[in-house]
Amino acid sequence: MTRLRIPVVPGAVLLLAVACGFALFGSAARAQQEQAQQEQAQSTRNFHNALAKAPEKARAMHSQVETEPDAAAAGGKLFDLHCAECHGKKAGGTRRGPSLLSLEMQQAPPGAIFWVLTNGVVRHGMPVWSKLPEPQRWQLVAFLQSLRSPGRQPPPGSAGQQ
Amino acid sequence: MNEARNAVRPAVASRLHLRFAALLLAALAPLLAPSPAHAQESPYIVTYDHYLEEPGSLEVEYYSTLGTQRGGKAFHSFWAEFEYGVKAWWTTEFYLDGQTTFNQSTVFTGFRWENRLRPLAREHLVNPILYIEYEHTKASDKILKEVEGHDVEADYAVPNSVSNRDQDHELEFKLLLSSQVKGWNIALNPLFVKNLSPSEPWEFGYALGLSRPLGLKASPQRCNFCPENFIAGVEMYGGLGDSRSPGLNQTSHYLAPVLAWNLPSGWTLRLSPGFGLNDTSHQFLLRWGVSREFAGFGAAVRRLFGASR
Numbered sequence: 093m094t095r096l097r098i099p100v101v102p103g104a105v106l107l108l109a110v111a112c113g114f115a116l117f118g119s120a121a122r123a124q125q126e127q128a129q130q131e132q133a134q135s136t137r138n139f140h141n142a143l144a145k146a147p148e149k150a151r152a153m154h155s156q157v158e159t160e161p162d163a164a165a166a167g168g169k170l171f172d173l174h175c176a177e178c179h180g181k182k183a184g185g186t187r188r189g190p191s192l193l194s195l196e197m198q199q200a201p202p203g204a205i206f207w208v209l210t211n212g213v214v215r216h217g218m219p220v221w222s223k224l225p226e227p228q229r230w231q232l233v234a235f236l237q238s239l240r241s242p243g244r245q246p247p248p249g250s251a252g253q254q
Numbered sequence: 255m256n257e258a259r260n261a262v263r264p265a266v267a268s269r270l271h272l273r274f275a276a277l278l279l280a281a282l283a284p285l286l287a288p289s290p291a292h293a294q295e296s297p298y299i300v301t302y303d304h305y306l307e308e309p310g311s312l313e314v315e316y317y318s319t320l321g322t323q324r325g326g327k328a329f330h331s332f333w334a335e336f337e338y339g340v341k342a343w344w345t346t347e348f349y350l351d352g353q354t355t356f357n358q359s360t361v362f363t364g365f366r367w368e369n370r371l372r373p374l375a376r377e378h379l380v381n382p383i384l385y386i387e388y389e390h391t392k393a394s395d396k397i398l399k400e401v402e403g404h405d406v407e408a409d410y411a412v413p414n415s416v417s418n419r420d421q422d423h424e425l426e427f428k429l430l431l432s433s434q435v436k437g438w439n440i441a442l443n444p445l446f447v448k449n450l451s452p453s454e455p456w457e458f459g460y461a462l463g464l465s466r467p468l469g470l471k472a473s474p475q476r477c478n479f480c481p482e483n484f485i486a487g488v489e490m491y492g493g494l495g496d497s498r499s500p501g502l503n504q505t506s507h508y509l510a511p512v513l514a515w516n517l518p519s520g521w522t523l524r525l526s527p528g529f530g531l532n533d534t535s536h537q538f539l540l541r542w543g544v545s546r547e548f549a550g551f552g553a554a555v556r557r558l559f560g561a562s563r
Contacts, residue, residue, distance in 0.1 A: 162474045165474035166473060168474075169474060169475070170472050177549040177550055187553075188310065211376040211377050212376075213342075214343050214372060214375045215342075216342075217309050217342050219305075219306065219309065219342045220342075220377055222377050223296075224294055225471075225482075226437070227471040228472050
C-alpha cells in the first residue's frame with residue numbers, strides 16, 4: 093500500500109511566507125491609509141487657517157451674483173470642472189484637498205470663501221483661482237453655500253445632490 | 255527625376271511632423287489615463303501670465319508655426335510641451351522642437367527645460383513669477399517661442415544643412431509680471447538670454463499680452479460654445495538688442511491677435527496670426543496649438559508605485 097507523504101517542512105515554510113506576506117501587505121495598507129488621513133487632516137487645518145486669515149474687508153464683500161437664480165447651478169458646473177479633482181465630486185475631500193462640507197466652511201462668510209478662492213493656499217497646495225473672472229468665483233461661492241442651505245437645491249448631478 | 259523627388263519631399267516631411275505631433279500627444283495620455291480636466295487656459299503663445307499648472311496636473315501641448323521667409327524657403331516649425339505642476343508655486347516644463355523648411359528637410363532641433371516659480375503666496379495687483387529655462391537647440395530652430403537680441407528674419411534663411419550643424423546652449427531668464435483687472439489679463443515679460451559660450455553677450459527681449467474671456471459669467475449648462483469658453487486677446491513681442499548694442503536697431507517685432515477655446519472635455523485650441531512690424535521681421539506667422547490637461551497625473555504615477563489615493 094502506498095502511503096501519501098505530506099511534505100511538512102516545505103508546506104509550513106510556504107504557509108509562513110504567505111502569512112508574512114499578508115501581514116506585511118496589511119500593515120503597509122494600514123500605514124498608507126493612516127498617512128492619507130493625516131494628510132487630509134493637515135490640508136483641512138491649512139484650509140481653515142486660510143479662511144480665518146481672510147481680512148475683514150474681504151469678509152464684508154457681497155456677492156455679485158446674489159440675486160441670480162442660476163448662480164449656484166453655474167457654480168456647480170465650475171466646481172465639477174475645476175475643483176472636484178482635489179475636493180472630491182461630493183465636495184467631501186480627497187487626499188489632495190479638504191472637505192468643503194466642514195462646519196468651519198459652513199460658517200464662513202461668502203467674502204472669506206471668495207478671498208480663499210482668489211488667493212489660494214499656495215504654500216499648501218491650493219493654486220490661486222483669480223484666473224476665473226470675479227463673477228465665476230462668486231458663482232462658485234454660491235454653489236458652495238448651496239451645499240449647506242437646506243432650502244436651496246443644488247444643481248442636478250452636482251456635488252450637492254450626491 | 256530630381257524634380258519629382260523634390261515635389262514629393264514636402265509631402266513626406268508634412269506627414270513626418272504630423273506623426274511627430276500625434277506620437278507626442280498620445281505618448282503619455284493613455285499610459286495612465288488620469289481624468290482630463292478643464293482649465294481656464296490663457297490664449298497666449300509667447301507671453302506668460304502668472305498662472306501655474308495645478309499641482310499634480312500634466313498638460314500635453316502641441317504647437318505649430320507657419321512662417322513666411324524672404325530670401326529663403328517658408329517653414330513650418332512645431333513643438334511639444336509637457337507641463338507639470340510640481341507644487342502650487344512651481345511648474346516645470348519640457349519642450350521638444352522641430353521644423354520643416356519647405357523643399358529642404360525636416361529636422362529635430364532640440365529640447366528645452368523650463369521652470370516657473372511663484373515667490374509670493376497671495377495675489378497682488380501685479381504678480382511676479384520667476385522663469386528660468388535651459389535651451390539645448392540647434393541654430394536651425396525656428397519655433398520663435400521668444401524673439402531676443404538682434405534676431406531678424408534673415409537669420410532664418412540659412413539652409414537646414416548649414417544651420418543644423420550649430421548647437422546652442424542657452425540660459426534664459428524672464429520676469430513674468432501679470433495682473434488681473436475686471437476680467438482682463440495684462441502681462442509683461444522682460445527677457446534676458448545668455449548663450450553659454452563665454453564670447454556671446456547677454457541678449458534682451460520682451461513680450462506683452464492683453465486678454466479677456468468673451469463671457470465673464472459661466473452658464474449653468476455644460477457647453478462647447480458658451481462665451482466664457484473663449485478667451486481673446488493680443489500679444490506683442492520682439493528683441494531689444496544685446497549687452498554690446500542694446501536698443502531697437504536690427505531687431506524684429508510682432509503683433510499677434512490670439513484666441514483660445516477651452517472645451518469642457520479638457521481640450522484647448524489656440525489660434526494666432528502674427529504680423530511682423532518692421533522690415534527685419536517675418537511678414538506673417540500663423541500659429542496654432544492644441545493641448546489637453548490631465549488632472550491627477552502625479553497621483554496616478556504614485557499609485558503605479560503603490561501609494562494609496
